Amino acid sequence: MLTPEPAVTQTGARRWVCLVILLVGSFLPPLDYFIVNIALPFIKADLRASDGLMQASVSIYAAAFALFLILGGRLGDRYGPRRIFMLGMLGFAAASVACGTAGSDLGLVLARFVQGLFAAIMAPQSLALIHANFNGKDKALALSLYASIFGLACLVGQGAGGLLIAADIGGLGWRNLFLINVPIVLPCLLAAARLLNESPHHQRRPLDIIGCALFAGFLLPLLTCLIEAVPRGWPWWSWLGLALSALSPGLFVIWETRLKRKGGTPFVDLEIFHLPALLPGFLALFCFYAISPFFLIYADYLQSGFQLGPAAVGARILPFGVGFFLAALGSAFLGQRQGKPGALLGLSLQAASMLTVVLCVGGGRPDLLYLPLILLGAGQGFALPALVGVVSDTLNRHQAGMSAGLINTVLQCSSAFFVASIGGVFFAVKNHLPTDVGLSQALVAAALLILLCQLLALWLIRLAIARQTAPVLPLPTPNVT
The missing domain is CATH 1.20.1250.20 (MFS general substrate transporter like domains)
Known part of the structure; x- marks a missing residue:
């Protein structure tokens, strides 16, 4: 079996192009969280949506991002961060198109969940690829810029969001907030395929899909009940959702403990x-x-x-x-x-x-x-x-x-x-x-x-x-x- 060659760090102008690609991958997930807050009153009026589903379009994105962050990191360890980074970018762009073309409030919420999923797949890879593509003072600078990218996303999301809606490019209004991701992602994807070096440290460990599903079984029903149960007068399904949310943590602990005893790699190491x-x-x-x-x-x-x-x-x-x-x-x-x-x-x-x-x-x-x-x-x-x-x-x-x-x-x-x-x-x-x-x-x-x-x-x-x-x-x- 051949041992992979160590990744060669970038030199010259090419390294800064690589840094831009990786920072875009870290920038887009928080940007699409902040940018939607400004647009919600206008999305609500256009789609004739309820307050609950508009609220869900924010919380479901954050929930999907939370649910799949650990899984995204594990996918990068297993298949290589460069490959998973590109997959996440492609899926994020496709989900952004689905958000921008949604014809109903429910369709928007579902598209936002998928967008959060691919954001969680994409985001963890940036840090691993910075380590693989930079060294010395260049790496220190790259890490400092990486640490500040969340603040930049907050600034741009809340500043440019309103201007982009007001500009009403192509008569699309709020839909441009999502569709703008496509011309940003596509050049980055092409450049990433050509320029980024892969990290050689892959761990071929099985993925704990059941553990991830049990974690989702706790968070998603709980959020659904918090958003929809009160205005709907606590219908029967809300009590079923709360029961599922209450049972999931116990099942999660039992499964993760059993998997660890068998020598597997649990979704969360309970130690x-x-x-x-x-x-x-x-x-x-x-x-x-x-x-x-x-x-x-x-x-x-x-x-x-x-x-x-x-x-x-x-x-x-x-x-x-x-x-x-x-x-x-x-x-x-x-x-x-x-x-x-x-x-x-x-x-x-x-x-x-x-x-x-x-x-x-x-x-x-x-x-x-x-x-x-x-x-x-x-x-x-x-x-x-x-x-x-x-x-x-x-x-x-x-x-x-x-x-x-x-x-x-x-x-x-x-x-x-x-x-x-x-x-x-x-x-x-x-x-x-x-x-x-x-x-x-x-x-x-x-x-x-x-x-x-x-x-x-x-x-x-x-x-x-x-x-x-x-x-x-x-x-x-x-x-x-």
Whole structure:
């Protein structure tokens, strides 16, 4: 059997073309999350959609991304990140066409699920391919730019989204938000096939499809009930969905444990749950994205309360993206120097900014929100990488790969859950309460969850300090019988 040759890193101008391709692959998944929030009021009017299904078009994308992120990483390990990256890009473009040509709200939701699936297949490969195609200072620069791409997606999604709808290219309106992905992806696909080097480190391990399905059996019925059960008066199928969601975790644990004992590769290695830092760490990450429904609710508030057009709505949300991008870019270049204080500072800034936004909205002065939104975005941009770093540092380094996959999954599950829950409550009561009251209540709830996240982060920091001062014990030998 031949041993694969090590990948040859890129040189000259070709390496920067490769970097652009990989950054596009990391940029598109978060872009298509942020860009849709602005468009939802206009999609709703065009498709005559219900609030629940419009809300589902956001949460189902985040849920699909969360469900298949770990599977996407495993596919890259098994078949090679270059091949899976190209497959993910192609599927993402096809799903974008399906979104842009959807003739009904249900068709859009289903297309968004497929789009999230292929986004999860594409996104994890970028980091592996950066390691395969760059080295030295070029790799350090590439990784810094990779770390800031989420902030850029937030900025562009909230700035360009409204302008693209207002431009109404070809009379397609909001559909251009999805169709624009096609002319971006196709040249990248052609260039990737020609220029990208493959990573040689493939692991031919079987995929745990049953574990992935059981994980989906927990999250998808739960989200469906949160979105649709309340406005429909809790029909019979909602109770069936809750029962399925309640049973799935137990079945998941039984299956994963059995698979590990047989020497297989489980979807999630349950040994990581024995770590004392895991519970507060994952709870902190889960609370962090309580801000997710804000964009959806704020866009509805501006459109229904002030009859603003798409470009004006985008301009009102843009300050958040500016703050987030600048803070995320600064965090990327500060790296470890930001450290644990960055998480606490960013979370404090977030909570204070949310409450300031509540005061401005309650006073009927949305024109005063530009500075609070910049600070809110900056708080999240500083806190996100720092909080992820705190959680990662307190977990077992021998589980680094699994920890990274679970961290991203928890963040995406958080986004899907809070869009469905807080957003669901907002849309359920918005016909009975003024929109500014509903927005204020949602932000107060999010601020309280951010404060809980801060307390959990302090707990994690204490655990990290205790771990540094504790004696080093030998690692137990894993049981693979």
